[in-house]
Amino acid sequence: MNGILSRLKKPSCQAASKGCAPCLPGKPCESLSWGFYVFLAVILGASVLSSVRFSSPVKVFLAGEVASQDVTAEQTLRYEDREATKRKREQVSNNQPPVFDLSLDPFELLSKNVLGILALVKRNEEDQEKLRASISEDLNVEISRDTFSTWRSQEFQDVVTLQVLPWLREAYARGVAANPIMFAPYKQGVLLRELPSGMETLHLEGPAVLDMERLKEELDQLLRRDLKKNIRVRKAVFALTGPYLVPSIVYNQGLTQERKREIVESMEPVYASIHRGEMIVRQGERVTADQQSKLQALYAHRGSFLKPLAIPGTFLLSCLFFVLLHLSHGKKSGIRAVSNRDWLTLAAVTAFFVLLAKFVELARISEAHLPVFLKTGQVAFGLPVAGAAGVLAMFLPQALCSFAVLLLSYLVTNEVGGNLYLFSYYMLGGLVYASIIRDCETRQDVLRSILPLAALCVVSWLGIALVQDNAGELTLAGGVHAAFNAVFSLLLVLGLSPILELVFGYTSRFRLMELMNLEQPLLQELMVSAPGTYHHSVIVANMAEAAARAVGANALLAKVAALYHDIGKLKNPQYFIENLYGKENKHNKLSPSMSALILISHVKKGVELAREHKLGDEIASLIGQHHGMTLIAYFYHKAQEQAEAKGEEPVREEEFRYPGPKPQSKEAGIIMLADAIEASSRTLVDPTPSRIRGHIQSIMRKLYNEGELDGSELTLKDLTQASETFHKILTGIFHHRIEYPNLDKSKNKDKENGDKNAAPEKAA
Template sequence: MEYWIRRIRTLVSYRLFTWVILGLVALMTFLLLFSHVRIEKYDIQLFSVADETIRSPKTIIDTRRTDIEQERAASEVNEVYVYRPEIVDNRTSLVSSIFDFAADFNKDTTESGEQETAVTDNMLKNLRDALSEDVSEDVTAEIDDSIFEMLLIASDNELERTKGILVNQIEASMANPINQTDIPAIKDRLEERLSSVAIHEDLKKASIELGRFAIVENNIFDEEQTEARREQAREALDPVQILEGQVIVQEGYLIDRDIYRQLEALGLTTNDETIAPFAGLVLFSILIMLVLYFQFSSWTIEEEKKQNYLTLVSMIFLVSLGLMKVTELVRELDIPHVQYLFPAAMAAMMIRSMINTRLALVVTILLAASGSIVFNDSITGSINVEIAIYFLFSGLAGVLFLSYTKQRTYLLRAGLFVALANILVVTSIGLIENAQYSLTDWTVYLLFAVTSGVLASVLTTGLLPLFEAGFGILSTMKLVELSNPNHPLLKRILTEAPGTYHHSVMVANLAESACEAIGANGLLARVGCYYHDIGKIKRPHFFIENQLNQQNPHDRLNPEASRDIIIAHALDGAEMLKKAKLPKEFVDIAEQHHGTTLLKFFYYKAKEKGMDIREEDYRYPGPKPQTREAAVISVADSVEAAVRSMKDPTPEKIKDLVQSIVQDRLKDGQFNECDITLKELEIIKNAFCETLNGIFHSRIEYPEFTKTTERKKEA
């Protein structure tokens, strides 16, 4: 797989390759989820019998039912009436005005001062004109002229007394709110009270008529407030909804007008396709593509490795999505709750093992979102939140319980923890929903939850070597396997160049501690150190750590030959690692652990002999370290060799030596091509010193008598 990816990358640019992979992910996601958003159509006729049970594919508002319920709520609101006390004042004022006008026109004053007892036409006309002109209401149209004549013939005292009595009775009658229906009864009671008053019969009759005329409605219907309260009642009523998954009609039941109307509202009665669900799925697929794009675009690693990881993650995502689709198809066999059997943690565990935790979490979220669409209880276009939560927690458990795993056997143990997490999630969801599951349902749920976790670990264990080999991924567990001393190359270096093996182990201790201190891959540095000098096994005795009290063969060689032998070990090692098909990271470490440093000993030896040489000829071919791990190993290699050759190493000497080696590499530009910082170099120096001080710590000098005693015991 890695070979074909490289072939494709030689034909297209990195950017184009990235968008091609992401486009394929979006396209495959759309195709796999297409059938789960497509709304089904039914051949439905009004007043026919349903051939199957039809459920609502989405949640909508039933507008007609909502309107009916809102109008019912509005009709139940009582009408609002407002008591108007000013009406009482107006009516009493009107009655008082009638009496006052009557007093003004009730007599003709003669020169002798005698009153006329007959009402003239002129007097009645003047009173009617005054009442029609000066008061707010034309009372002449409501009151008979005979009433006015009775008032006109009465004396002032009688009018004043009668007016007072009538006004008081009217005020008492209208002191409380009066509705339209109450008016007849109020008028009758007023008439009864006035009938018992001791006044002239004509004035009593006039008072009764004027009193009945004065009594009107004072509790007025407020249309504006009534309508406002009705509107509040309408708004307070929640819209009637047709819920997603709700049964619209059961199989074998008649499709009446109301059911048919609901099916029409859901768009299930026509063959008109709507593009809304497909547009939503397109956006969902693009969203997945963009999430992956921004996740990788912000990752500061080399482009080749980044796209290798992108292809790997995309393939794992699509494989999981395909497996999800297969699980959903199995549900067609009427196996209940089969969605809980899907190994949701598989993708997370694989990506966590091969790449990192962050990508594993991102893919877990994307798969949970996709699962909510795939396992939608056969209701197209709906979302299953429960299964999304289940997949999310299952994937999180796979990531968390695998975070510190460095052996493949731990995958199975992690699968058991995932199974336990699945059981907890399923149980919590069931209890939160207060679901009335039978014992059989609970058993199936929990059995599938356990199987999901175990299946995830089994599939991860089986597929991990395939993906690692196909994509050249150097995972943590792969590194642990390669660190086994029984590996053929390590066995060779142990038997053929034991000094180099010991040197490699010491360098590995230094490099691992320093890499972990700066946040680099300490395990990669350790295992890479085991193989970094593998090229020395071709000519082991030409390297001082393997010359056990033997004469140094370089003493018999000219500097150029020695140079070629020493430089060759880096190239030979890289070639041997390639031939053994070890990871590219190991090959890079073998090539880069000396960078382009100068072989100073042989360079100055050649100069002392007066040879015409160039400094470039005595430098390693490189390349310079490209990663932080390679840079740390290059310094650790030199530091270990230098400290080992020191006599009586002390912490001060070790510190000065480490400082000088790092400064020499820094000035020589050996760190120019990797992303290591000056601050990290300081941390590396401190880590080296701590490790070396632990190795070369001073020992207690035993007294002479103790040594003598020990010799006697041995004898």
């Protein structure tokens, strides 16, 4: 422990020689501190740890078997439901309309053959019987002599070429099906594709086309009713065209199957979800097909021991939070503004909670045998991330604490396999509890903080349960864990804060309240050994507290540091003017340089006493900064005069300046101003309100122009507010007293009575 503290207190840069703060705890360095890399290593370790997943073996039962044990899902996953996918694909395939081709090729073949026969019988005058027999054989139909004779007549040939063939062409263009029930099985409709154009038309009720029987009936009506042809001509027409009347609409099986295959292949599989903690099958139950599918999915998606890609993924996402931290510091030095001590504190708290979350995650292995109350998904709501936020809020700046809450919420959520709801639960609880703890001034306030935190945790869990549609036993278990979260968080704040305070040298608000007690040994010694310094410190403390509160700084820290800022004078109290009380000034017998060394030494000795009495590094740092690098003007000018009188070389100004560092915070700047203004105000001859105001502005302007306040973060507005606060306090101290009416008579009477006590107005 001492090794850690000594390394934390040791400056790691040469900043002090340049007038800025050394790398003390709580103060920034010019470059990234080694503590940052330690914290980065912890983040990397957490990323590696999150990639390691432990899981219990998944027992797969087949449908119809009796489960010999409970099986609970250890992870939330989406898996392909193969049976449902198969059913859906079959349904989609069956709903795909078949493709039928509509072509005029059958008519073209009919027309070609019919015209060929007519030309042949008309042209061939010889051996008609032989020709008739040949045509009968080709048509596979017996052609009578009467029909053959009709074919040869010019009237018949005109009827066929001018009436029958055009009508058939029109009929074939509309479409001719094989039979009237050809499209009846397809309730989903049919696609009619016209060739050769390829244009497709969807007919939901079946296309309005002719079938072969209807075609022949309408052709007969054309001949008989429209053309008034006798039965001989009608028979001759059917004998000629009948063998060539075939359907023009045919089922395209190849294209239909291809399209079904394409649409099935383009379909998304049907996915089902399994939620972490879901009971898949209970011991003694007969396994259903659906349960078998879930068991097989869990087995197929069982986590591997190590997920290498999760390491860089988690690390990169964690690093994004550093961007948020850097931006939150605005124009400051970003993450360079964080001290080694703060980085190490973050590293320790992060490592502790990541390991705790991993321990909870390990419980999954035996989760199937645990009651609902101890399921990982429920125990995760009891992890006191809010408590970590409360601890950090006691020691870290608000921006850094908020960064830590977000990062810790992410890492713990990732470690236990949580979701966005769990991250929100941790984040809200952490940010709110950090704000509550930051406003606590006593340990009783911390104890009372359990009530709002418990309410927040329970309400947050209830909201999550409603969103996720959880009910009954799960809701009760989660609510209990959420309530216990507040208890664990409170215990963590009360138990861990003293440890961090001791190990890393923090000064908590409660420690400051203890140090403010005037019964503290150092203050008691200061009151007895250096009463003038004590009185000065009390006034400076009141001025610093009021000014810090006015500018939004840490008023309690400023007050306590101001109380102890001059404890270094305890080593040689008689060398400081406020402790002389009319005695001889010992500086009259010392050289100016020696006097300056004595004055300068009280800063160093004050820091040493602060560390010796364990006042805390914040107090020690503020003691070391309360004079900055100001010049001890009185002894410097005296030394100059002596050197000129003796003809010696001019004195070096650096020997008469405080070593610094200059104030590096609002609190340090306010203490410097209050100290300088209070001490110098004692020299005012007639301290009227206007003179006090002018004096305050003069001192503040001098320190501002000398650059002593450059690193203090105090704005001009802050300086104006502090000036007004100082003016009110000093005006109250230097107010005029009224003269009592019987003052002279009272004095004479006192002399006559030999009363040696002070007059009433002097006592006042």
